[in-house]
Amino acid sequence: MKKIGVLFGVENSFPSALMEAINARNVEGIAAEFVQVGAVQMDNAPRYAVIVDRISHEVPFYRALLKHAALHGTVVLNNPLWSSTDDKFLNYTLAGKLGIAVPPTVILPHKQLPGETTERSMRNLEYPLDWEAVFAYVGQHGFLKPVNGRGWQDVYEVHGRDEFFRAYDASRDLCMIYQKAIDFSEYYRCFVVGQKKVRVMAYDPRRPHEDRYLRDAPLPTRKLLRQMEQSSVKLCQALGYDIDTVEFAVEKGVPWAIDFMNPVPDADMHSVGKDNFEWMVREVADLAIAKAKAAPVAPELRWSALLGAAPAAATPAKAKPAKAAVKAKFSSKNAGAKKTSKMKGSGAR
Secondary structure, eight states: OEEEEEEOSSOOHHHHHHHHHHHHTOOTTEEEEEOOOOSOOTTOOOSOSEEEESSTTTOHHHHHHHHHHHHTTOEEESOHHHHTTOOHHHHHHHHHHTTOOOOOEEEEOOSSOOTTOOGGGGTTSOSSOOHHHHHHHHOSEEEEEETTOOTTTTOEEEESHHHHHHHHHTTTTOOEEEEEOOOOSEEEEEEEETTTEEEEEEBOTTSOGGGOBOTTOOOOOHHHHHHHHHHHHHHHHHHTOSEEEEEEEEETTEEEEEEOOOSSOOOOHHHHOHHHHHHHHHHHHHHHHHHHHHOSOOOOOSSHHHHTOOOOSSOOOOOOOSSOOOOOOOOSOOTTOOOOOOOOSTTOO
């Protein structure tokens, strides 16, 4: 009997419905259950052919367990050997290389010295940073967000330099990225399963979390729908995600990829709505069963798929940034930015 394990945390609706959906298929030789695990011996193979992961990004023990399981041939959705290595800046850079429109984005040094580092640890860092180059490239209306953040934690929308520097000062020792704000007229969240199936959902990130999925929003045009579907699949294939959500902010008909580091995307029935929920359960159940039939598999441990990624023949409409790209160069000039801190750490200005 091949077991499909569901690993989850506080959520209830999706894990239970997924397990029930898999078992209701009555596929010979395949059954689903909630994962039960204790202390793990390094030379013991796990008893699951497939594990659907909904919590390891928050629990290091689970993360290590899943890497161990993958090395022993368990198919983990998503592969923890891939998703442990990515970050938002890598994702944006990759999307740009794939020909997908991404807002101008820069990565910034930590405002405060991280961990056990000292000023001597930062001797390779130019000081002060060339803030004029940053604002010329991104603009003064944008978002500061952690390079490894999720769930909109420590995300700041800023209008102008004063707001930017207040938010940057509040970022502590987090590594932040600064991204141009898109003046969108439409916003969509695309749930992607198996690097093939895409569910496009109208979404408004400005609303409270429980009201962000728009139930009665008009459908996107066929052209826009096709662009978002193709870009979502292309991104998930390059990143190695079997389950993910990709968010697009649409400005003047152009879908800008905003967020796609979501290997444990929201799938709660009470937030996504009944129709979206049923689609998610059905497609993930199909994927888990298909993976179980093929298990065990040797994990892909190289970055060849990522580094060799190339744009497909069909690419979305090209969009010009508001201003020509400025080289991401940090000079010794202060560029007139007002200092609010005297700390000469990695991100001091």
